[in-house]
Amino acid sequence: MKSLTRIAKEKILIDSDIKQTYMNASGQNQSATVKELLHYVDPIPVERRCLDVLNIFIEDKTLFTAPIINDNNVPVGLIDRGRLTEIFFKPYARDLHHRKLIGEIMTTDPVIVDINTSIDDLANITINAGMRHMANGFIIVENSAYIGMATGHKLLEEITQRKQQDLYFLAHYDQLTGVPNRLLFKDRLLQACQQAKRNKSLFALVFVDLDRFKQINDTLGHSFGDQLLINFAHRLTSSVRESDTVARMGGDEFVIILQNLTEAGHAEKVASTIIDNIRQPMQIYEREIQITASLGVALYPLHDDTVDGLIRKADAAMYEVKEKGRNGYIVYSEVFDHCLIERNSLETDLRMALNNNELSLFYQPQIHLASNQVIGVEALLRWHHPKQGLISPATFIPIAEESGLIVAIGEWVLHEACRQHAEWVRQGLPSLRMAINVSAIQFRQQDFCACVKKVVEDTGIDPKYIELELTESVVMTNPLQTVTVLNELRSLGIKLAIDDFGTGHSSLSYLTRFPIDRIKIDQSFIRNIHDVPANEAIVRAIIAMGGSLGLEMIAEGVETMDELECIKNHQCQEVQGYHFSRPIPADAFKDWHQELMKT
Numbered sequence: 125m126k127s128l129t130r131i132a133k134e135k136i137l138i139d140s141d142i143k144q145t146y147m148n149a150s151g152q153n154q155s156a157t158v159k160e161l162l163h164y165v166d167p168i169p170v171e172r173r174c175l176d177v178l179n180i181f182i183e184d185k186t187l188f189t190a191p192i193i194n195d196n197n198v199p200v201g202l203i204d205r206g207r208l209t210e211i212f213f214k215p216y217a218r219d220l221h222h223r224k225l226i227g228e229i230m231t232t233d234p235v236i237v238d239i240n241t242s243i244d245d246l247a248n249i250t251i252n253a254g255m256r257h258m259a260n261g262f263i264i265v266e267n268s269a270y271i272g273m274a275t276g277h278k279l280l281e282e283i284t285q286r287k288q289q290d291l292y293f294l295a296h297y298d299q300l301t302g303v304p305n306r307l308l309f310k311d312r313l314l315q316a317c318q319q320a321k322r323n324k325s326l327f328a329l330v331f332v333d334l335d336r337f338k339q340i341n342d343t344l345g346h347s348f349g350d351q352l353l354i355n356f357a358h359r360l361t362s363s364v365r366e367s368d369t370v371a372r373m374g375g376d377e378f379v380i381i382l383q384n385l386t387e388a389g390h391a392e393k394v395a396s397t398i399i400d401n402i403r404q405p406m407q408i409y410e411r412e413i414q415i416t417a418s419l420g421v422a423l424y425p426l427h428d429d430t431v432d433g434l435i436r437k438a439d440a441a442m443y444e445v446k447e448k449g450r451n452g453y454i455v456y457s458e459v460f461d462h463c464l465i466e467r468n469s470l471e472t473d474l475r476m477a478l479n480n481n482e483l484s485l486f487y488q489p490q491i492h493l494a495s496n497q498v499i500g501v502e503a504l505l506r507w508h509h510p511k512q513g514l515i516s517p518a519t520f521i522p523i524a525e526e527s528g529l530i531v532a533i534g535e536w537v538l539h540e541a542c543r544q545h546a547e548w549v550r551q552g553l554p555s556l557r558m559a560i561n562v563s564a565i566q567f568r569q570q571d572f573c574a575c576v577k578k579v580v581e582d583t584g585i586d587p588k589y590i591e592l593e594l595t596e597s598v599v600m601t602n603p604l605q606t607v608t609v610l611n612e613l614r615s616l617g618i619k620l621a622i623d624d625f626g627t628g629h630s631s632l633s634y635l636t637r638f639p640i641d642r643i644k645i646d647q648s649f650i651r652n653i654h655d656v657p658a659n660e661a662i663v664r665a666i667i668a669m670g671g672s673l674g675l676e677m678i679a680e681g682v683e684t685m686d687e688l689e690c691i692k693n694h695q696c697q698e699v700q701g702y703h704f705s706r707p708i709p710a711d712a713f714k715d716w717h718q719e720l721m722k723t
């Protein structure tokens with residue numbers, strides 16, 4: 125298995141826009157209006173006498189506030205029980221006021237709102253207009269005509285209820301995608317276990333992990349990543365029944381509870397549907413992107429009957445899919461427990477590896493064919509695990525990338541390779557090109573150029589001997605930012621190569637827009653090239669086109685004499701492969717080189 129960046133040769137097509145509008149994920153209608161609060165109160169015409177109005181209030185004990193309208197049914201004021209009482213309880217008030225029109229004593233600044241006003245706006249209007257309106261209530265109009273009232277009490281009730289819903293939502297749902305969060309999921313899983321036990325039924329827990337999300341997030345940006353997660357959650361939800369639960373555990377990890385299965389095989393069918401749905405191209409902002417996911421399935425009660433047990437087993441099955449190359453689903457089996465422990469402990473061990481000096485670099489020579497001279501080396505990382513022995517970068521680089529450790533490790537590699545270069549020169553070796561692999565995640569670090577610069581200064585290497593190897597996907601994603609970084613590196617005098625060329629989806633002519641010096645033709649094209657016409661045709665085309673574009677070329681993975689001869693016939697300038705030497709430790713390389721010089 126190759127590293128994350130290496131395998132990230134999947135299609136990232138660039139196309140048009142996605143605009144998906146999401147309802148508030150709590151299911152609340154954000155645009156709830158005062159319609160919810162509306163109740164009808166008989167309006168009082170503005171010319172009614174005060175005494176009549178007083179009688180209305182005396183007769184209807186439940187009436188606290190009444191709207192006052194003009195001839196056109198347009199509200200002009202408000203009268204409330206408090207105001208009437210205040211006036212008529214004074215001595216001689218009845219005699220003084222009974223003939224007056226209600227228009228003369230009414231409150232003339234009521235809050236009047238249109239039926240379409242949102243609850244939130246009404247709350248703001250009330251706060252701004254003075255809280256006394258909470259007691260009086262509000263007049264509601266439609267096209268300026270009176271249609272009813274709303275009380276402050278009702279408004280308060282509505283707001284409180286909405287607040288409670290909001291709080292519940294905040295605590296139980298994922299803010300980004302709107303699906304249940306870990307807390308609610310655990311609760312639902314417990315319920316599912318209890319229900320399945322009662323009904324002697326079957327259900328499945330599916331762990332879903334988006335493949336290479338970290339890389340997408342790091343290279344295409346966090347808002348792209350967020351939108352991707354929203355779309356992803358949406359695809360998951362629409363792939364299952366409404367009664368099933370899709371939840372987000374955090375990051376790019378989702379879980380699904382598939383309820384009431386009639387047979388175990390159904391879980392696999394759903395998993396396969398999900399995989400298919402996710403694979404469909406997805407448009408985010410200006411891009412069309414194809415993503416995949418890894419699914420692990422555990423069944424109740426077949427694999428476990430506890431919440432934690434099911435989670436652990438679905439997770440183990442999911443990791444098994446990752447190990448097998450992602451983009452698929454696997455149903456749990458006991459053998460995976462062991463793998464999970466192994467992976468987790470590898471990650472823990474890898475954290476220590478740097479400090480414990482367990483990492484080292486091996487070097488593999490690069491040969492210039494015309495002169496038959498060694499002109500460079502590629503530095504290849506090795507991990508000498510205290511218990512497991514030598515571990516291949518193909519195994520631990522993906523772990524380093526997923527855990528973010530690659531940044532520190534990559535920095536160490538840069539420094540160590542340049543330090544070794546200087547040491548060899550001191551030991552009398554000619555200055556060779558030092559090819560160093562760079563992970564996408566490392567390349568996207570803000571301070572990558574500064575880090576390279578510092579290594580150059582610290583080690584004293586002449587930067588023209590450094591060649592950084594990047595993959596096509598690194599260059600193709602976020603081209604604008606890439607060009608800037610590449611130019612900055614170039615200005616330091618550093619050379620740039622595209623590694624594993626031909627396995628990505630970029631075209632050579634597109635790549636030449638970037639300041640690149642060399643392409644490394646992937647070893648899959650070199651393998652048995654003399655016997656596989658398709659490989660030969662591809663290599664011939666790459667060499668012809670690369671040559672016409674002024675790029676230098678190196679063929680990787682040359683193992684046999686036949687392969688070498690064929691490459692030579694196609695006028696590739698340089699080669700690298702087991703045919704000359706496997707990657708070997710620094711001292712061994714020095715001896716090998718000195719031996720070579722003697723012959």
Ligand code: C2E
Pocket residue numbers: 126127130488503504505516517518521534537561562563593623624647680681682683700701702703707
């Ligand atoms: P790569 O950069 O394409 O390196 C070439 C790989 O091909 C090396 O595998 C090398 O040992 C192997 N190889 C060379 N000649 C032959 C041959 O003739 N036949 C065959 N079958 N294989 C050959 P290795 O050392 O296991 O590294 C695997 C990958 O791990 C590298 O592929 C690179 O992607 C990654 N890697 C290695 N070191 C580093 C590092 O320091 N940083 C990063 N980010 N990635 C690294």
Ligand code: MG
Pocket residue numbers: 502561593623
């Ligand atoms: Mg390489």
Ligand code: MG
Pocket residue numbers: 623624644646647680
């Ligand atoms: Mg390569």
